[in-house]
Amino acid sequence: MPMAKGFRAAAVCAGLKKNGKKDLALIVSDTPAAAAGVFTKNRVQAAPVRLDKQRLSSGVGRAIIVNSGNANCCTGDQGMADARAMTRLAADGLKADEAHVLTASTGVIGQHLDMDKIRAAVPGLVSGLSEDGFAAAAEAIMTTDTRPKLVFEQGQMGEKTYSLAAMAKGSGMIRPDMATMLCFVCTDLEIPAADLQRALVSANEASFNRITIDGDTSTNDTVLVLANGQSGARAKTHSNFRAFSALLENVLGKLARMVVEDGEGATKCVEISVINAETREDARQMADTVANSSLVKTAFFGEDANWGRILAALGRAGVEFDPDAVDIWFDDVKMVNQGLGCGAQAEAVATAVLQKKTFVVTIDVKSGRQRASVLTCDFSVDYVKINADYRS
Secondary structure (H helix, E strand, C coil): CCCCCCEEEEEECCCCCCCCCCCEEEEEEEEEEEEEEEECCCCCCCHHHHHHHHHHHHCEEEEEEEEECECCCCCHHHHHHHHHHHHHHHHHHHCCCHHHEEEEEECCCCCCCCHHHHHHHHHHHHHCCECCCHHHHHHHCCCCCCCCEEEEEEEEECCEEEEEEEEEECCCCCCCCCCCCEEEEEECCECCHHHHHHHHHHHHHCCHHHECCCCCCCCCCEEEEEECCCCCCECCCHHHHHHHHHHHHHHHHHHHHHHHHCCCCCCCEEEEEEEEECCHHHHHHHHHHHHCCHHHHHHHHHCCCCHHHHHHHHHCCCCCCCHHHCEEEECCEEEEECCEECCHHHHHHHHHHHCCCEEEEEEECCCCCEEEEEEEECCCHHHHHHHHCCCC
C-alpha cells in the first residue's frame, strides 16, 4: 500500500500474542509532525490513552508505537511506567524526542506487558522501518480482526497533491463513544495542529461514532493523526480546511464500514437510518437504540423480518414520537405503514432483502426534518463463541 511522503512503518512478532503473529508496530514521520487525537470516553482508560492525552498537548508527534495482545489497562502505576518505557525504547532507537512518541495498546485487560519481549523486539522494529511497511503494521495491530483495514486517498491543494494513508483495527467491543478500535492516519499535508484536531473531531463524529457491533465501549479507543507537510501542500485557507476535512471524513468513513463488516461473527452490515425526526440528536438516539438492540440484531442474523422489534427499540430510545405515524422500509420494501404491518406479502419480499450482506433499514418517524444513520451488524452464534473464550 502507498504511504504518505516522509512516513515509514514496520512490524515484528515480539511474542505478545499466543498465535505467533505480528504484534508490535511502529509508524514514524521523518520529521516532527502536527499531531491530533481522539480517545475513548469510557471512565476506565488504559495507560497509553492517558499518556497520549498528556503528550498531545504539545501538538507535535514524531512516532507511534503500538502493541496488540495486551491492552495495558487496569495495570496501575506499572502500566503507566510500561507505556512510557515503550515510547522511550522507540525514541532511543529513532534518536527522537520521547515527548513526541505516542503509543497505543490493544488486547486483554488487566495483565502487565511483557517488557522484556518488547525491549528485545524494538531494535528489529526500528531497523525494519520502510515506506512499504504500512500494511505489515496494520496486520500487527489486529486482535480478533479477520483482515487488515487500510485506506489510501489523495487530495489537491492548488498545484500540490497530498496523501492520506490510514489503518484501523476493530472487530468486537465496538460502540464508539469516540470509537474499540485503534486508528492511525498519516498525511503529508501541512496543517496546524489545532486545525488538524478540529478536523479529526468532526470526521470522527461522522464515522467511528456512527457504528456499533455489540454495544460495548472499549478502554483503549484511540485515533491519532500525524501531518508532516512533506508534500508541500498547505491548508492555508478555510476552503483548504474544508476540503481536507471532507477527505479525512471519507477515509475514516471507509475504515468505519470495514470495522462493521468485519464484526466478530458478523454476516451482514446494516445501515439504520432514522428520517424526519424533530432534532438531529433525536434521530441519532433512535438510530443508535435500534442499532444496538440484541433482538433486532439476532433477527437480522436469522433473516427474520421482525419489524416489531424495531418499533419496540424505538419506544425505549427516550424520544417523543407518535408510534401510529411510523413507516419502516427494508431497502425499498415498505414493511410498516403508519405503525401497522404491511402484511405477509411484504414480509416475504423483505426476507429476500434480509438475505443480502448489506441493506438499509429506513425509519420515518414524521416528527420533523432531521435525520441520522448508524451502521450495525447482525449477532451470530460465532460472536458468542469468539467472546466466550477470548482470554484462552
